Amino acid sequence: MKYPDYNLEQELIRQGYKNIVGVDEVGRGAWAGPIVAGAVLIFNPGFLIDRQQKIINAKCHGLGIKNLPVRDSKLLSAKQREEIFEALKNKIIWSVGVVAVKEIDQIGLGRANILVMQRAVKNLRVKPGYLLLDKVSGFSHHLPWRSIIKGDEKVLSISLAAIIAKVWRDRLMANFHKKYPDYNFHRHKGYGTAGHQKCLTEFGPCAIHRLSFRPVKKIDQ
Secondary structure (H helix, E strand, C coil): CCEEECHHHHHHHHCCCCCCCEEEEEEECCCEECCEEEECCCHHHHHCCCCCCCCCHHHHHHHCCCCCCCCCCCCCCCCHHHHHHHHHHHCEEEEEEECCCCHHHHHHHHHHHHHHHHHHHCCCCCCEEEEEEEECCCCCCCCEEEEEEEEEHEEHHHHHHHHHHHHHHHHHHHHHHCHHHHHHHHCCCCCCCHHHHHHHHCCCCCCCCCCCCCCCCHHHH
């Protein structure tokens, strides 16, 4: 299996850019809950990569993640993502951006997807010099940036941004489950599963459902 590497970040550093930040979002296709984006700056890549620029077993560097390399967040279990986040959260510079359900319904999914990435970048405690994004259409920013197809599978900082965004959003959805227990948000995280569909049919939409989404709108009518 091929893992994301630090090659593109290093290429940009050689070109004179500083503070290369990876950005990715999660939750775009969910029926409920916010969109969340992560932004990550790896200021000390040595603890993550070997001389061949491949992800290595993190336990060799005392990070406490046994045999668990960083990779595309969709290929990791929730427990693995949590372990990576807890091990690395103090060893990278990171932030998140959030666009809530009401905003998604008001401005549309496309604009919300761009806005959430812009917010994640704005929330960083350092000024980025270059942005690397997982494939996105319509993005704009005053900083130089590049959109990369399957960036979360190829670029280390984007992969970490996706993991952080996923962990953050999953935690938000677990908290929403406490407020709206009928919908089992802690299980499906707001995505369109059969179980979620059943809950929607039985109870109707709640306050964090995206009423602009066709499956939800159909039940709400």
